[in-house]
Amino acid sequence: MKRAGHWLRVVMASACLAGAWGAPADAAPGSCEREAKRAPSSAARHFLVLAASRDVFYDGSGPAFVMLMKADAAADELEMGAVGIYADDQHRAAFGAVPWRAYDAFMREPAKRSSNALLRLEIDGPQYERILDILRSWDRRAREGQLLYRNDVFMNNILLVKQATEELNRCRPSIDLYKLDWGLDDRISDENARSRVPLLVFEELKRRNASLHVPDSRMPNALLALAGSEPLPAHKPVATKKAAVLAPAPAHVHHMHEAAAATP
Amino acid sequence: MKRRELFTGAGQAPAGTCCKPGVSRMATLIPNALFRTQDNKPVRFYDDVIKGRQVMVMMMYANCETFCPLATQRMVELHHQALAPRMGKDLFMVNVSLKPEQDDPAVLKSYAQMHHALLPGWSFLTGDRYDVDTLRYRFFSHDHIGIDQDPDQHAGLMKIINDPIGRWFHADAFASTRTVLEHIQWSDPPKALAERLKDNRKLQERIDRDRVLYGYRKIA
Secondary structure, eight states, X not given: OHHHHHHHHHHHHHHHHHHHHHSOTTOOTTOHXXXXXXXXXXXXXXXXXXXXXXXXXXXXXXXEEEEEEEEETTTTEEEEEEEEEEEOTTSOEEEEXXXXXXXXXXXXXXXXXXXXXXXXXXXXXXXXXXXXXXXXXXXXXXXXXXOSSSSOHHHHHHHHHHHHHHHHTSSSOOSXXXXXXXXXXXXXXXXXXXXXXXXXXXXXXXXXXXXXXXXXXXXXXXXXXXXXXXXXXXXXXXXXXXXXXXXXOOOXXXXXXTTGGGOO | OXXXXXXXXXXXXXXXXXXXXXXXXXXXXXXXXXXXXXXXXXXXXXXXIITTXXXXXXXXXXXXXXXXXXXXXXXXXXXXXXXXXXXXXXXXXXXXXXXXXTOOHHHHHHHHHHTTOOOTTEEEEEEOHHHHHHHHHHHHOOSOHHHHHOGGGGTTEEEEEETTTTEEEEEETTSOHHHHHHHHHHTSOOOOHHHHHHHHHHHHHHHHHHHHHHSSOOOO
8 A cells, every 4th residue: 555655656746747847838928828727717708899980081991990898797897998090180090099989989889781890709818918918019109109100000000900810819710810911812902992901801800700799789788888988097007117217208199191201 | 887998098189290309300210219239238229229320230030040140141241341440430230139039138149159240330139029020110111011020021131320311221131242332332421522523533534444445434
């Protein structure tokens, strides 16, 4: 019996060692390995909303943005926000974090013959965190005047849409993606103006993933009831050591062709 | 249930003008982000690396197996062939890591040592992913959603920036020595009138000599 106990301990120790050896060394924050180990939280529901409309700007295009919602029943709080193209006070296309009055119209599904497109997907916590990181980075770029494409807000928006939608499938296939890469098979980009690409991509994604769309009837009532109510201000982002060193940048909202003249 | 905004910048005031008085155009175009050199020294990209200088900027990453080692090797050759007298005096070279998560200062230093690139006026930088992407798109964007997403597409390209005269030029590190030197020369500060006249006189003498010898101007 004593001998059997000794062998059992040896076997268990070997198993532990093998487990530790086999564990991925690069389980960095946001990595798929770390996510796979994370225990799912049932208290919160997360949604990704791809929203766009047409016939708002002079060229027939309209606002198009990526919206995130997190309904936390335990905290009795709904966090939501959107980043992308919206119409500013003068009905010009502006890129950045979308004011709540602009994205509020997409809290509920549009009417069937509406010029709006909306795809609402329920996502898990890690997907939400990863897409939130992307949106925060774009929000920061817009505020600091550091957009990746200086001369064209629509290019930045296409890149944002590409990054956010591709992030859904990073760790496991979640949706049937449209390959937005300006390649030979990307007929939407090939045949349409840049300003209309996000809207058409959202419509195509909705067509491909109709079964994944969450209709109003399956949304929490408490969440839909919040449409029209002014949100509380955002939590201040945690200041990193590096951010504290950097000088504050001027507030900035980017408009179409604003910086074209500044390129050498 | 309460509702809370996710982003701090939502619906901010419209943009001001892009160019502030007293600030050079280069300073508005080039981010002044914090980077670290191969010696782990913190530097501001505009203030410490670009301001008042003529600088060649390239992007690479240490475990790159295609363009980066070749481009670095090419620049080492160019350094020894033609640039050595100017490097560190009125001409500088900076390599920025495309994969800052992997390339810390120590990794960059060993990369530079491996390629014999620890030369005067040449530094290797790493920083935050946000700032690296800003630089990458600002200097080397192809204005193509698919291509720009791939950092490998931006390795081996070179931007030659001359801050005092507010000019930048694009060059390919794999071009001939003469072409790269020409691009560097284009970004040199303009010469004084007397010097330009002297150069023109020399050129005219060469053309005249070619005409006598060959009957036409020989293209060198």
